Amino acid sequence: MRRPRRRHGEITVERIETTPMTPEQYRRAVAALAVLVNEWKYGPDNPEQSSEKAA
Numbered sequence: 889m890r891r892p893r894r895r896h897g898e899i900t901v902e903r904i905e906t907t908p909m910t911p912e913q914y915r916r917a918v919a920a921l922a923v924l925v926n927e928w929k930y931g932p933d934n935p936e937q938s939s940e941k942a943a
Contacts, residue, residue, distance in 0.1 A: 909917065928934075
């Protein structure tokens with residue numbers, strides 16, 4: 889079953905391809921996502937970080 893095309897701004901998503909992961913690939917992907925979220929949330933460019941440390 890094909891999903892309808894979706895538009896977000898000027899980007900058109902025509903299809904999403906998925907492939908099965910091994911348990912090890914899944915574990916590494918989750919770990920990488922956690923690192924990225926922490927970098928985004930607590931990274932040096934985040935003003936929240938400096939105000940939390942100052943408190």
